[in-house]
Amino acid sequence: MTQAQLAERRNSVTQAVAEIREFLGERISTAQAVRDQHGDDVTWHKGVPPDAVAFAENTDECVKIVKICDKYGVPVIPFGTGTSLEGHFTAVHGGISVDMQAMNAILEVNPEDLDCRVQAGVTRKQLNEHLRDTGLFFPIDPGADASLGGMAATRASGTNAVRYGTMRENVLALTAIMANGEVVRTSRRAKKSSAGYDLTRLLVGSEGTLGLITEITLNLQGIPESIVSGVCPFPDIESACNVAIQTIQTGIPIARIELLDEIQIMAGNNYSQLGLEEKPHLFVEFHGTEAGTAEQVELFGEITQEWGGGEFQWAVKTEDRNKLWQARHDAFWASCDLRPGEKSFSTDVCVPISRLAECVMETKKDLDDSGLYGPIVGHVGDGNFHVLVFADPTDPVQLKTSYGFLDRLVLRALSMEGTCTGEHGVGVGKMKFLEAEHGTGVNVMRQIKKALDPKNIMNPGKIFTI
Amino acid sequence: MTQAQLAERRNSVTQAVAEIREFLGERISTAQAVRDQHGDDVTWHKGVPPDAVAFAENTDECVKIVKICDKYGVPVIPFGTGTSLEGHFTAVHGGISVDMQAMNAILEVNPEDLDCRVQAGVTRKQLNEHLRDTGLFFPIDPGADASLGGMAATRASGTNAVRYGTMRENVLALTAIMANGEVVRTSRRAKKSSAGYDLTRLLVGSEGTLGLITEITLNLQGIPESIVSGVCPFPDIESACNVAIQTIQTGIPIARIELLDEIQIMAGNNYSQLGLEEKPHLFVEFHGTEAGTAEQVELFGEITQEWGGGEFQWAVKTEDRNKLWQARHDAFWASCDLRPGEKSFSTDVCVPISRLAECVMETKKDLDDSGLYGPIVGHVGDGNFHVLVFADPTDPVQLKTSYGFLDRLVLRALSMEGTCTGEHGVGVGKMKFLEAEHGTGVNVMRQIKKALDPKNIMNPGKIFTI
Numbered sequence: 063m064t065q066a067q068l069a070e071r072r073n074s075v076t077q078a079v080a081e082i083r084e085f086l087g088e089r090i091s092t093a094q095a096v097r098d099q100h101g102d103d104v105t106w107h108k109g110v111p112p113d114a115v116a117f118a119e120n121t122d123e124c125v126k127i128v129k130i131c132d133k134y135g136v137p138v139i140p141f142g143t144g145t146s147l148e149g150h151f152t153a154v155h156g157g158i159s160v161d162m163q164a165m166n167a168i169l170e171v172n173p174e175d176l177d178c179r180v181q182a183g184v185t186r187k188q189l190n191e192h193l194r195d196t197g198l199f200f201p202i203d204p205g206a207d208a209s210l211g212g213m214a215a216t217r218a219s220g221t222n223a224v225r226y227g228t229m230r231e232n233v234l235a236l237t238a239i240m241a242n243g244e245v246v247r248t249s250r251r252a253k254k255s256s257a258g259y260d261l262t263r264l265l266v267g268s269e270g271t272l273g274l275i276t277e278i279t280l281n282l283q284g285i286p287e288s289i290v291s292g293v294c295p296f297p298d299i300e301s302a303c304n305v306a307i308q309t310i311q312t313g314i315p316i317a318r319i320e321l322l323d324e325i326q327i328m329a330g331n332n333y334s335q336l337g338l339e340e341k342p343h344l345f346v347e348f349h350g351t352e353a354g355t356a357e358q359v360e361l362f363g364e365i366t367q368e369w370g371g372g373e374f375q376w377a378v379k380t381e382d383r384n385k386l387w388q389a390r391h392d393a394f395w396a397s398c399d400l401r402p403g404e405k406s407f408s409t410d411v412c413v414p415i416s417r418l419a420e421c422v423m424e425t426k427k428d429l430d431d432s433g434l435y436g437p438i439v440g441h442v443g444d445g446n447f448h449v450l451v452f453a454d455p456t457d458p459v460q461l462k463t464s465y466g467f468l469d470r471l472v473l474r475a476l477s478m479e480g481t482c483t484g485e486h487g488v489g490v491g492k493m494k495f496l497e498a499e500h501g502t503g504v505n506v507m508r509q510i511k512k513a514l515d516p517k518n519i520m521n522p523g524k525i526f527t528i
Numbered sequence: 529m530t531q532a533q534l535a536e537r538r539n540s541v542t543q544a545v546a547e548i549r550e551f552l553g554e555r556i557s558t559a560q561a562v563r564d565q566h567g568d569d570v571t572w573h574k575g576v577p578p579d580a581v582a583f584a585e586n587t588d589e590c591v592k593i594v595k596i597c598d599k600y601g602v603p604v605i606p607f608g609t610g611t612s613l614e615g616h617f618t619a620v621h622g623g624i625s626v627d628m629q630a631m632n633a634i635l636e637v638n639p640e641d642l643d644c645r646v647q648a649g650v651t652r653k654q655l656n657e658h659l660r661d662t663g664l665f666f667p668i669d670p671g672a673d674a675s676l677g678g679m680a681a682t683r684a685s686g687t688n689a690v691r692y693g694t695m696r697e698n699v700l701a702l703t704a705i706m707a708n709g710e711v712v713r714t715s716r717r718a719k720k721s722s723a724g725y726d727l728t729r730l731l732v733g734s735e736g737t738l739g740l741i742t743e744i745t746l747n748l749q750g751i752p753e754s755i756v757s758g759v760c761p762f763p764d765i766e767s768a769c770n771v772a773i774q775t776i777q778t779g780i781p782i783a784r785i786e787l788l789d790e791i792q793i794m795a796g797n798n799y800s801q802l803g804l805e806e807k808p809h810l811f812v813e814f815h816g817t818e819a820g821t822a823e824q825v826e827l828f829g830e831i832t833q834e835w836g837g838g839e840f841q842w843a844v845k846t847e848d849r850n851k852l853w854q855a856r857h858d859a860f861w862a863s864c865d866l867r868p869g870e871k872s873f874s875t876d877v878c879v880p881i882s883r884l885a886e887c888v889m890e891t892k893k894d895l896d897d898s899g900l901y902g903p904i905v906g907h908v909g910d911g912n913f914h915v916l917v918f919a920d921p922t923d924p925v926q927l928k929t930s931y932g933f934l935d936r937l938v939l940r941a942l943s944m945e946g947t948c949t950g951e952h953g954v955g956v957g958k959m960k961f962l963e964a965e966h967g968t969g970v971n972v973m974r975q976i977k978k979a980l981d982p983k984n985i986m987n988p989g990k991i992f993t994i
Contacts, residue, residue: 174881228720245968254947256954257947257953257962258954260729284778483722495723500724502713510725
């Protein structure tokens with residue numbers, strides 16, 4: 063950028079902020095600490111702070127903000143809970159971060175239709191807390207207590223996706239503000255429709271680059287009569303993977319099947335007092351009727367025995383079950399706790415289930431060969447797993463080794479007909495792999511982006527280059 | 529169109545046909561009978577024949593056809609089995625119909641990943657026949673033995689959608705030719721991904737207006753250990769609807785729950801020798817383990833008793849089950865058989881499950897008040913139902929009455945937060961309702977269409993006006 067362009071950009075931002083301040087008052091901030099907090103995440107991605115942070119409270123305010131940003135050509139960057147793992151909210155081209163955390167109203171719950179409508183800032187735990195007395199729950203559970211807007215924007219999933227699907231399957235409709243300020247409601251509440259293009263699914267996973275999501279209508283599930291959770295150790299990670307593969311191929315409707323390798327178990331023993339043998343484990347859960355879960359447990363038990371699985375520890379009481387899954391969700395923090403002074407890079411890939419064991423084993427070998435510390439945890443029923451790579455961010459050799467490993471991990475998944483990210487999204491972190499994964503499809507994505515956001519103001523610099 | 533424009537258009541078509549003939553030879557036809565057969569469907573929609581019909585055999589040939597049509601600005605209209613119910617393949621702006629029926633190769637079956645890849649002309653029955661010895665099946669079953677390309681393009685569903693989802697959930701990836709001739713493969717084979725825009729879901733339901741679908745990767749299901757089918761009569765249609773509502777709300781994982789009203793039962797008794805009492809019936813099916821289906825049957829039985837359901841007739845043997853579901857799929861022909869000389873208009877709407885009984889009852893009353901013959905059948909577990917309206921197409925009064933009824937039916941569904949079509953698609957038949965259903969969303973659809981198909985050659989004149 064030339065000096066003149068920089069000055070013009072600063073001027074545009076100043077004018078946009080001034081106009082937004084007219085109706086938000088003190089709810090727009092340019093304080094450095096606030097800006098920093100809205101540009102940086104927990105990963106290695108170098109965060110760029112936005113020029114200002116607007117704390118919106120409803121769709122109307124968001125419309126005004128987008129219209130002003132459109133007028134001045136200033137980027138609009140949605141911010142939920144700040145728990146993104148691929149640099150989704152870093153302000154690479156500056157602009158206004160729209161903080162949705164105050165948009166936390168649960169607008170309607172329709173138990174008779176098993177759906178609800180929430181503002182984008184409602185978090186998954188807040189929603190489930192609210193649903194507590196309805197007999198319903200919302201199953202999608204990324205590790206963080208993320209906002210549902212952010213989860214829709216990144217097409218998030220979690221431990222229950224193997225049974226209940228991801229945000230792709232569980233968002234029924236969205237309200238989004240397009241780049242021109244037009245408010246779009248993507249769908250009615252009917253469970254299915256053949257009426258026109260699937261704008262819901264287009265916006266789910268678009269990472270704020272096509273529209274600012276302000277409300278979400280979600281499918282809910284009935285809390286099953288019987289829930290059975292347990293953990294089981296395996297002699298090696300390959301056996302654990304093969305149990306996951308066979309479970310899926312057999313058609314057992316397992317609700318959760320999570321792999322934690324021996325390093326992660328050690329971390330969990332320290333952080334969450336799991337008290338487990340330092341071996342690879344599967345954390346599993348079965349949902350159904352009393353008879354149904356008993357039957358699933360029996361079938362699953364037969365598979366684990368075939369692969370040398372050890373004794374199950376069952377979590378019968380609700381509090382034991384909660385403790386178990388909290389420990390699973392805390393995997394990231396448990397690992398961080400073991401490596402003070404280092405930064406982590408939590409990455410994820412996803413492959414067809416038949417390639418899971420092979421992909422995990424090759425990855426494990428690559429970690430060993432590279433001398434990297436990297437626990438593996440995974441939603442293995444989906445063929446999806448994470449590696450938490452740790453390195454000292456001030457050591458260029460460690461960083462280079464880590465980045466080399468990450469590149470090979472993605473290329474390995476792609477070579478197995480998999481994807482560069484199963485649930486974290488592209489953000490800035492996976493941009494370089496998108497052409498390798500989608501080829502000419504990226505041209506189509508660009509054409510859509512240019513048509514819907516001709517000034518490139520909606521979270522620019524993410525997913526792909528224009 | 530002026531005479532000069534018409535002459536120019538004819539000239540473009542002639543040149544395009546000549547160039548296509550260079551590589552298709554006799555597989556492109558301009559014979560009137562062939563053209564008529566590719567322009568007209570079984571409904572009231574007035575079909576316009578295409579200028580020529582190209583019988584393609586693979587993706588490469590389709591690419592050449594699209595590139596030539598792009599060069600001359602000639603419309604490309606995909607044709608599967610010709611069983612569309614909303615005029616999807618009528619050539620309203622002329623052009624080349626691309627008949628996909630010879631593209632009927634099953635390219636790969638991956639039993640270990642529960643997926644397969646097929647050419648677009650493969651029909652659902654052909655696929656299931658092919659899968660017979662694998663222990664797998666493909667559940668989506670519209671009434672007709674439609675092509676999987678057409679089913680993807682119209683986001684079709686059928687009787688199993690209540691359990692297994694629609695084409696939206698069951699298409700894993702697509703190969704499509706975009707308007708510029710570029711071949712796009714929308715996704716890898718991993719079961720989930722957060723990598724970029726969901727082009728798969730954008731093309732599913734786009735009715736040929738964004739790209740020509742040539743190959744489809746589909747999710748498959750394991751054939752359940754136990755399948756239990758049955759029929760049950762009800763004193764009135766409202767009770768039958770309430771059973772469907774309560775079944776869904778209770779969370780019984782029912783595989784099929786189909787409503788046939790007393791008129792449809794009478795038609796089915798004549799056409800398929802059902803031998804059932806002339807009362808509204810539910811046709812149901814349960815999938816699971818032996819114990820699981822027994823449990824579902826028991827729970828469902830309790831609900832039917834609450835609503836005055838009569839004795840169940842169970843179809844235990846495979847052939848009895850097949851006969852039952854064939855009769856359900858033949859509902860359309862059974863009704864036609866009762867009304868010789870008349871034409872039918874099979875329409876569908878879909879509402880949130882809580883509004884189902886109300887919507888069906890009001891529709892039934894409207895039929896009575898209008899003096900129309902219109903059996904109602906429905907995938908009621910989805911809140912989706914069909915009315916087959918019959919009228920003498922030469923009688924303007926009957927036609928006017930019928931169209932008035934159809935308009936009211938759609939507006940009723942929309943007023944209940946439903947959709948103008950649950951599974952038939954928009955085509956030309958439902959275009960006028962799209963703005964009422966989607967509002968500003970139609971602007972977004974238009975922007976996407978214009979960006980991806982600037983010359984408007986991909987099945988023009990469908991879904992919305994440009």
